[in-house]
Amino acid sequence: MRSPHPIPTHPHPYDVPYDETPAPPTTHRRTGRRRRRGHFFSGLPFALKTVASLLVLAAFLTLADRWAVLYAEHRAADTLKDRLRLTAAPEVEIDGFPFLPQLVGKRLDSVKVTVPDVAADRVTLAAVSATAHNVRLDGDGPTSVRGARVPRLDGDVLLSFADMNRELGASQVTFTGAGRDRVAVRGTLPVAGHDLRLRADVRVARDGERGVDTRIGGMRLDIGELATYRPGTRASQGLHLTRASAAALARETRKARAVLAVPSVVRALGVPDATVREAQRSDTALSRLTGRPEFVRQAMRLNLLDLALAHPELLDRLGLDPALLDALSQLTRPVLADRLSLAFRLPEPPSGELRLRDVRVAKDGIRVRVEGSGLAVGP
Structure with missing residues (x-):
């Protein structure tokens, strides 16, 4: 019999059919962040390319500007060499960056020019360094500059001791600084086959607005330990023991x-004739005469040049x-001073003014400060 209440039955787990449809993926809030971050980095390569392009362009512009500066400096150096008749091209340095806008505007902030080995009166100036300010260029365009106008210029001139010692080295004379306005001259000077020790002091001063003057003082030539020659006509000058x-x-x-046998010497010594005659006969009297302290001082006051003219035979005795002595008589003070002179004058510019403002003696040479205005280079 069939039961009125059927017993529920449960299917076996293995009897349930398998659903092959995959479950939908689980969504989270991170997905939106990743998408937005990916969109930000997707635009970054273009920004980097733009920055890199700008940097490359700036580098090329900088190189072009620097190349233009080097070219302009080279052309300016050749022009100055030709128009100033220099033996070597000067060094030209154009300041200011960028350069091309200055060139287009026909105005340079400053230009520094260094000219080595400028000819002076007796030696060369080691260096002339000058800076021109607010230079105005003359020409129809940046590539056709014909000249320049310099409203203001300042610089320095160096008369180098090293150059003077090298160029005047034939006389083995050296120049060294001995104060703000003094130069010491020391060395040897060949005279008639003898090397005489030379000593002199040179005083340096400005001569107007364009020249440097030197005054020679304390000149003396030592003939070993025998005598000293001081050129001049004063009593203290001449050749003395x-x-x-x-x-x-x-x-x-x-x-x-032998000296007491010369009447002029006896008169110069101020010795009485009776004393001289006694000294000529007696060694004791001679020793008494020459042993006096004033005899040495009186003998040092004798001008041997005058003595040589009157009694040349006495020279051998001394x-x-x-x-x-004949060569020394021709080596007068002007002649010797001219050989030691360091004077020079600045060249006169074609236009404008060039002035000396300060002269001083430094360790390396004589330095002169120069100022100029209204100068022009070119036609």
């Missing part, structure tokens, strides 16, 4: 008698070369 040689003369009987 040194203290050591005058003292040796007082001790050497033969030389002393150990002096007659040819040397």
